[in-house]
Amino acid sequence: MSSTATYTVAGMTCDHCAASVREEVGEIAGVTGVDVELSSGRLQVTGEAAISDEAVRAAVEEAGYQLTGDAASS
Numbered sequence: 001m002s003s004t005a006t007y008t009v010a011g012m013t014c015d016h017c018a019a020s021v022r023e024e025v026g027e028i029a030g031v032t033g034v035d036v037e038l039s040s041g042r043l044q045v046t047g048e049a050a051i052s053d054e055a056v057r058a059a060v061e062e063a064g065y066q067l068t069g070d071a072a073s074s
Contacts, residue, residue: 002032003050005071007043009060014038017065024059041068 012018018036025034025045033046043060045051057067 002046002048004044004046005051005053005056007045007056007060007071008068009036009041009043009065010068011065012036012038012041017063020063021060021065024063025056028055028059043067 009021012021015038018038021043022034022036025031025043028045028047028051030047030049030051031045032048033044035044035046036042043056045056053071056071060067
């Protein structure tokens with residue numbers, strides 16, 4: 001059963017920023033898809049199972065950005 005969570009990332013200003021976030025989050029074990037929308041800061045993470053919010057937060061911070069607010073899961 002797959003799981004999808006949506007986050008908002010603060011501080012991304014260019015395609016390189018979005019690519020950095022996409023790359024870092026994509027390295028989390030179990031992640032099967034990452035979609036980053038630069039204009040809104042939306043980050044959608046799909047995984048084989050629920051992905052830890054803390055793992056996503058750590059990956060986003062490793063890329064040099066911050067998550068704002070809580071995740072919306074589906």
